[in-house]
Amino acid sequence: MTYHNPPTPPRKSATFDDAALAEIRRAAATGIYDIRGGGTKRKVPHFDDLLFLGASMSRYPLEGYRERCDTAVTLGTRFAKKPIELKIPVTIAGMSFGALSGPAKEALGRGATLAGTSTTTGDGGMTNEERGHSELLVYQYLPSRYGMNPTDLRRADAIEVVVGQGAKPGGGGMLLGQKISDRVAEMRTLPKGIDQRSACRHPDWTGPDDLEIKILELREITDWEKPIYIKVGGARPYYDTALAVKAGADVVVLDGMQGGTAASQDVFIEHVGQPTLACIRPAVQALQDLGMHRKVQLVVSGGIRSGADVAKALALGADAVSVGTAALVAIGDNDPRWESEYNALGTTAGAYDDWHEGKDPAGITTQDPALAARLDPIAASRRLANYLKVITLEAQTIARACGHNHLHNLEPEDLVALTIEAAAMARVPLAGTDWIPGHKGL
Template sequence: MDQHRPRTVPRPSATFDDYTLSEIRRAAATGIYDIRGFGAKRRLPHFDDLLFLGASISRYPLEGYRERCGTDVWLGTRHAQKPIHLKIPVTIAGMSFGALSGPAKEALGRGATIMGTSTTTGDGGMTREERGHSETLVYQLLPSRYGMNPDDLRAADAVEIVIGQGAKPGGGGMLLGQKISERVAGMRTLPAGIDQRSACRHPDWTGPDDLEIKIEEIREITDWQKPIYVKVGASRPYYDTALAVKSGADVVVLDGMQGGTAATQEVFIENVGLPILAAIRPAVKALQDLGLHRKVQLIVSGGIRNGADVAKALALGADAVAIGTAALIALGDNDPAFAAEYAALGTVPGCYDDWQDGRDPAGITTQDPDLAARFDPVLGGRRLANYLSVLTLEAQTIARACGKSHLHNLEPEDLVALTVEAAAMAQVPLAGTSWIPGSG
């Protein structure tokens, strides 16, 4: 054989990439599926695939620092006697005590209160840290019923019935035993240190008729004072939104598959649900068909990162957005400053591969008292408030450039898409054309 014959450079498989190979080897060695936190990591059509059309001759912009651009939003105006009025349309999504530490929940409340917005309890009940520092607190009622009691429903400012979550629509969550401390176990009526799996469906109803009864029960418990939200994971957004509204919801919360979770199966996170970009317009269409758009409010979540994302979600028809993972990062989670400690866990900052194990060196997603003590909730609250302020200012900057005096005046006409897929999902024209794929 000719020793000087050129060798072909090995080409890795796009199908069997390094991560896929490592997962096959891990599955073969352990016989169990992988469980992790975070949301979908695969590349999905997202808000980055949309652009705004700023004003020039055909539109009249607003002067950035002299002309007002409103940001407030009312939630729960349909039935509640005490709807919620927020100063900004960015809320904090439900993240449980158990998944998060007590100081982290306190920081979320502090930051949200500074900016005049709301926090949400998550699974596992209401903590004194969050209620004590949240001016506006939404109480989540989940299939598990962990920590649920009527007194907490009355102490909340709104109640959110969780049907599904974007990372796992149709599936329940998990909280690993390492994070079930004595306090968490007591709130959830569980044995300490044992893995806990949340139910995938509510135990006392099987469809929209039963949901209507449940909403009526909660209204009676709260004396018709509190707005009732219904949260769904994005899968069939038109019908789920319509049924939630017909069941009596004041607010619909729609969570896309980029939304995070404390822990669930990797195969679920990456292969079930819809990107939030594909879910907003069908939900809005359902509200419009019922004559209730803006009367029943729509909150969307799942991958909101910056003010442009906020503005795009509102332009597509949402009334507000919710952030979860971004809020944790703002608090200081997965910070490169802890790179050495993340490496010892077998991961790197930003990947969230092992944060559900309760060993978070930032002290945010843990129940370890020594780790939690590292986190300063006052500083964390200020950091979150700074981040929320930037999101709002960025969204206002875009709105003014489009000639809008309120963020809710943004509309699909202000947007174009960079890809055929995004144009079809968001139902806005492909850039440089008037063509909306699927419109005829």
């Protein structure tokens, strides 16, 4: 009798899965690390794992549409002569002209203005388009200082000193040359078409003790009018927040790892930093320990999509949130209407992240005049304003259901967590229990 081995089906490694294998081949073939736009794509614990309790017998809800639930927020009340007053607690995050096209920046400015909120420049200076179309514009002060000048500093409504961003805390970066067009090159004082290297530390200060002096200089130049924000990536949020306060910040902007980027190494985006969910409570704790909660405002960004996300961030102690990726989607990024063009680029709508290549079919992350012309800034701004108003309305709906007459009255006790991870990170109890893992007696 002969024995036949039964055939075993082919089995792929869970460790060396298709994505890992593809990346090894890509690195071997190209000799450069993978650079892309967008934020973290891996699944990390997020706001989805939190739920609001709502009111019933022990608490009373507010009547929707009739009983007020305020949404206004003032940023920069600590030292600035002219704090920023926003109608909604959702702002537009910093995205550069260079990374984005002129029409895209214009759309963001117009849309934010329609919704009563601010927008932010990026690593590339301030353009007349965005200043002209933004009622409230935050001017970023970055390590590269591209396009930095005192006239724009004075034209700004607030100054955001960028220490880090969620996509790459501790990192500088490299923007490949395709997007260094004539205008971008001129604004940045760079040769056209080169691969631009950016520094990770500011050129003229290091550490909070020096930052305090830098802030003094910026306040003196602008005659103490402008709120000074300090933006940090979600790395060590307790210390970073405390030190930003000690250095003299009016506002701390905290960007979790899901925060987007125009062009960063994939290894950085996916492997450095903490999820937004894990960053908020330590930052709020730092503010509370210093007696500065609500006095120095906390703006949280990184993966904010919906009114539920807004309400959850605020309940955990943020004063406002910032959206970047969601704003781009609202104005048309990764829209299925361009599917055939995404296919031609070897991708699909929803997955397109080669923003650094400047071939964006939606005309947003590009400097190609023909592509950029596809974006109608007026129509796009209407879409952005709609989106911002909808998520604010959603957050109000939740706040009313929890019995609050202002979004800022949402509190951690309004929340429970669906998973142990989210419970530990958000420091709220696991649903159905009074258990906050890792935080005895908090």
